[in-house]
Amino acid sequence: MVNGFDFTDLAPAGVLRGTDGEVIDGILEIADARFREVEDSLAEGNRLRAEAHASWRGGINYVSELVAVEGHAARPGLRAPQIGALHAIAAHWSLSKDPAIIVMPTGTGKTEVMLATLVPELRKGGVLPDEHAMMIDWPDQLFESASFKITVVHGENKYSFHECQLDLVEWTPAGNEFTFKLKAGSEVETVFKMTLVPEGEAQGLFYSIVRVEGPDVSIEAFNKTDLAVNFFATNPPLVRLADGSQLSGEILLKPREELAEVYDQELIAPLAWGDTLQNQESRWKDGALRPRSIQQKFIEHLEQGPSAFIIDDDDAGESADIVAIEDGEQTITVTLWHCKYSSGAAPGNRVKDLYEVCGQAQKSTKWTWNFPNLVAHLTERETKHRAGRPTRFVRGSLDRLVVLRKASRRKYVVFRVGIVQPGLSKAGIENDHLAILGSTSLFLRTLTNHPLVVISS
Structure with missing residues (x-):
């Protein structure tokens, strides 16, 4: 870096050679100096170098969270432990393809780190992935807090998280909708349908959720109570697929590489x-x-x-x-x-x-x-x-x-x-x-x- 100029970004005009050099009063003096212009092949190499250098700009960009004086996030982003974990994952993957474990304390944001290692795809076409579904579960963000709490309410009855579950009812690969069931205790079963909406028909979200069978129930979570259909509209359930990808609303998160493995x-x-x-x-x-x-x-x-x-x-x-x-x-x-x-x-x-x-x-x-x-x-x-x-x-x-x-x-x-x-x-x-x-x-x-x-x- 000289006088504010980074010469790594400048294309060399040629090669200067000499037998000896000395800086006198800030001036480089070279004895027996000879200058040779850049050959075409060297110029082409320099062009490729410049293109490669430019292609990396912004290619790896983890946006850090900026917290205001009042304590709220002035700029949403990743916290320091999350950025550190992502760099650790990248370092591991640069040397090995074996599975690895990242250890993070409760509350530091493991879900965001996991999602950041996957490739997101927005399902704008209104079509489900052409893969079999393995399971459906509550959205991951419910489990990020060490003191998470969820309650299903039906009339005067309340059911804690420990007696509630979600189950897939019907899933058709490459279809446009699937149904799932919320079961609370042994008495309450309500079936919902989630439909992916094509881009031209979407009004905001690229999916919709409706109740199709069973009683109307509410869900207490995040310090508020709302109808279950509204809760799932803003907190869509997580569907994990046979190829290792997972669907949440209209967002499909896919592994960066094929993870096929045959059980011995x-x-x-x-x-x-x-x-x-x-x-x-x-x-x-x-x-x-x-x-x-x-x-x-x-x-x-x-x-x-x-x-x-x-x-x-x-x-x-x-x-x-x-x-x-x-x-x-x-x-x-x-x-x-x-x-x-x-x-x-x-x-x-x-x-x-x-x-x-x-x-x-x-x-x-x-x-x-x-x-x-x-x-x-x-x-x-x-x-x-x-x-x-x-x-x-x-x-x-x-x-x-x-x-x-x-x-x-x-x-x-x-x-x-x-x-x-x-x-x-x-x-x-x-x-x-x-x-x-x-x-x-x-x-x-x-x-x-x-x-x-x-x-x-």
Whole structure:
């Protein structure tokens, strides 16, 4: 930099060579100087250099948040921890394509960092992505706060987040609409339809949401109460697709690269299911234990292992069908198990069943972010939402779980997620089904550092 000019931005006219040089009174004197003009090839190289240099300007531009004296954001943008995390991700990807874990404290904005690593696409054509949907869930921003709270209101009744869930009802790849269901407790089910609106017909948003079936309910969140249809219009649910992308309203977030991965068939662990009724999933229904159900049979299998806690968390709002916790000297291992009944009479490879149970596995990852939050959820379920059970604890107790939560401050907590599907046959499983398992496994490895566990027939 000389007198305010950056000579890296100037094209050289030629090459000056000499045997010796000395600066005298600010003037460079060169002995035996010879000057040669730039050759055409060198000039072309310089042109390409200049073009490349110019192309990088503004190419990487993380806008930082500017906070006013009053405390509000005068300019929206990324906070310092988010910018630091994004640079760390970029540094990792420049050397490796392996999954990595970015550790960020609660409240620093993990969702925005995750979204910033994806490629956004605005769906202006009114058409859904041509991919199968794995799951639907509440919008991610609800979980950014350590003290998030959501309540579904129906008449005089209120249902906490711990007894509410969203489920896909119908999704057609490359269609223009899909339906989803809000379930609150065991009494309330309301179905909504989200339609993508073409650009020429859109008035503001490129999507619309209407209630098509069930009672009109309201949602309390963000310190206000509004009709559920209005809540979802401003906070659209998150739909995760089989290719690793996710749709929120009209915004499709796609991975920067193809993330295809085929699950290793040898990792699938078959069980002998004996007299299990493969069309019975829940172990507890209508106030009675079902001894030949899939969940009960798998719990009996877990009881032969080292789990200090085996918890039946089945029902709307669950973290998983079964939560198994091992308490080691230095490590607490939590496994969230998701069971799926068979839609056929005999074991097979039914892709619909596989999409559903893999979607449940992906949905449960929000409970792997924080062990105390999971314990708080299980406490709420045991004390207020047993749904007729004498207890949700098959092994262990709530008092012991609270003690373990306190001990977790001194231990390393590992989370795993598994699916249990006796309707899935390990023998002769097709590559398409291994790809579904592989996509889910890669997603789980990215978030938990552990692959999907698969139990089959």
